[in-house]
Amino acid sequence: MYPAPFRYHRPATLEDAMALLARLGDGARPLAGGQSLLPILKLRMDEPTDLVDIARIPGMRHIDGQGESIRIGALATHARIAVSEVASRFPIVQDCATGIADAQVRARGTIGGSVSTADPSCDWPTMLQVLDAEVACRGPRGERVVGIRDFFRDAYTTALEEGELVTEIRFRAPPAGSGGAYLGFKKAAPAYPAATVGVHLGLADGQVCRQARLVLGCAGPRPVQSREAEQELEGKDLNRDNLRRAAEAIISCSDPPSDSRGSAAFKRTMLHSLFMRAAEIAIRRARGETVKGGTLYV
Amino acid sequence: MSETTTGRVPVTITVNGQPCTREIEPRLLLVEFLRRELGLTGTHIGCDTSFCGACTVILDGDAVKSCTLLAVQADGSEVITVEGLEGEEGLHPLQQAFSEHHGLQCGYCTPGMLMSSLALLAENPDPGIEEIRKRLGGNVCRCTGYQNIIRAVQAAARALREE
Numbered sequence A: 001m002y003p004a005p006f007r008y009h010r011p012a013t014l015e016d017a018m019a020l021l022a023r024l025g026d027g028a029r030p031l032a033g034g035q036s037l038l039p040i041l042k043l044r045m046d047e048p049t050d051l052v053d054i055a056r057i058p059g060m061r062h063i064d065g066q067g068e069s070i071r072i073g074a075l076a077t078h079a080r081i082a083v084s085e086v087a088s089r090f091p092i093v094q095d096c097a098t099g100i101a102d103a104q105v106r107a108r109g110t111i112g113g114s115v116s117t118a119d120p121s122c123d124w125p126t127m128l129q130v131l132d133a134e135v136a137c138r139g140p141r142g143e144r145v146v147g148i149r150d151f152f153r154d155a156y157t158t159a160l161e162e163g164e165l166v167t168e169i170r171f172r173a174p175p176a177g178s179g180g181a182y183l184g185f186k187k188a189a190p191a192y193p194a195a196t197v198g199v200h201l202g203l204a205d206g207q208v209c210r211q212a213r214l215v216l217g218c219a220g221p222r223p224v225q226s227r228e229a230e231q232e233l234e235g236k237d238l239n240r241d242n243l244r245r246a247a248e249a250i251i252s253c254s255d256p257p258s259d260s261r262g263s264a265a266f267k268r269t270m271l272h273s274l275f276m277r278a279a280e281i282a283i284r285r286a287r288g289e290t291v292k293g294g295t296l297y298v
Numbered sequence B: 001m002s003e004t005t006t007g008r009v010p011v012t013i014t015v016n017g018q019p020c021t022r023e024i025e026p027r028l029l030l031v032e033f034l035r036r037e038l039g040l041t042g043t044h045i046g047c048d049t050s051f052c053g054a055c056t057v058i059l060d061g062d063a064v065k066s067c068t069l070l071a072v073q074a075d076g077s078e079v080i081t082v083e084g085l086e087g088e089e090g091l092h093p094l095q096q097a098f099s100e101h102h103g104l105q106c107g108y109c110t111p112g113m114l115m116s117s118l119a120l121l122a123e124n125p126d127p128g129i130e131e132i133r134k135r136l137g138g139n140v141c142r143c144t145g146y147q148n149i150i151r152a153v154q155a156a157a158r159a160l161r162e163e
């Protein structure tokens, strides 16, 4: 058997799960889709005393995409989000959900598990930062809502306190006349990406940038965002020179590790071309065109 | 099962239509449950990193990697393995098509390929090449170069549509 022994619990309600986690202390882990946790347990990189299976808890699977406030339950899977109304309304969400891993992993893995893992190569953290999302958490001391930038503290480290669970992801519908794109590059479907870029642009008169959100993934311990880079675009013409300057500004804040997915230099080059492509797709989408985005692999 | 559980726990998983109840350790993976507890060795283990897809089975309608799932997580669920494909009249159209179109050489990846293809065709009876590639992206084959696998899935789709 691959994982070390642990006790298994399957509480029926969120309240029971929180009470259990609080009682069991720091040896316990919540278990959602298991698509990050199981590989870790199999390699014995972690040996929890207890797993608290939250996957069947009711009320955390919703994907509400109608109004101005979008809400996605922590247990919504990547696969269900990919075909949801939210994804067809906001193509950047679809780019992200369809690019994660392969069909098998997408069927099990959840958005809540992805943000809770805070893996620097995971896609949701980077994409959700582009949308200024918020993370709703529930714990022994009640509910609180954490801005996504404050939620990620370091690689694999979040603002979650002991006994706290992510219950919902929220973001405001981007205004009309704006568009976003999320692009990544990986060597195969079941591989994690080597580089990812999320871009969201608000346009005035079809060419001038009102607002820019630029975030890089796999490029440091946390998603990389830079106000200076965004200001290279805001109030300016979205021509190639300005876009290139913004790309250089944000990439200069990144620190991609050299690893099996490529050298730091390769990843910087990749980030640059992904950035230019993502920006172009975001602009075209803001103008109402239908353009394909997402993660590329061979 | 809301109580604290130490040691072995009872699970019931319906595999290929047969409810199977066993007392197992919570750390037992679904693939080990199938292979060791039930003797269904058609589901293969091809890696330790959740990469290869050889272990793919259908869990409540979805193709999943049975090496990346605890058997306790599947408690109360329905699982279909490669052993569940063959019917009264012989091979399933997917198995027939893989055989006819040389969709396998060593056969190690084949159970997983078949189960991913089964999930795809249940959802879309007429998938294009691009969609087949996408849906089989989590299944690695070291022998065939994939072209014949894609042809086999297309042929099976045609056969199933004509049924």
Ligand SMILES: Cc1cc2nc3c(=O)[nH]c(=O)nc-3n(C[C@H](O)[C@H](O)[C@H](O)COP(=O)(O)OP(=O)(O)OC[C@H]3O[C@@H](n4cnc5c(N)ncnc54)[C@H](O)[C@@H]3O)c2cc1C
Pocket: A029, A030, A031, A032, A033, A034, A035, A036, A037, A038, A039, A074, A099, A100, A101, A102, A105, A108, A109, A110, A111, A112, A113, A114, A116, A117, A121, A122, A123, A124, A160, A164, A165, A166, A167, A189, A190, A191, A192, A193, B049, B050, B051, B068
């Ligand atoms: C082969 C493979 C390829 C992959 N490729 C990619 C990829 O390209 N891009 C990508 O983004 N991801 C990828 N993943 C990871 C995948 O997206 C996971 O689904 C996701 O990271 C974790 O979600 P989960 O529901 O499976 O969480 P789990 O594995 O169940 O849990 C992960 C961690 O989060 C904690 N947790 C889970 N849910 C909550 C919650 N609601 N509140 C608090 N803590 C919680 C758990 O305790 C655990 O520590 C890949 C995984 C595999 C196996």
Ligand code: FES
Pocket: B044, B045, B046, B047, B048, B049, B050, B051, B052, B053, B054, B055, B056, B065, B066, B067, B068
């Ligand atoms: S055995 Fe390789 S993915 Fe399951």
Ligand code: FES
Pocket: B103, B104, B105, B106, B107, B108, B109, B110, B140, B141, B142, B143, B144
């Ligand atoms: S036939 Fe040998 S791995 Fe696919």
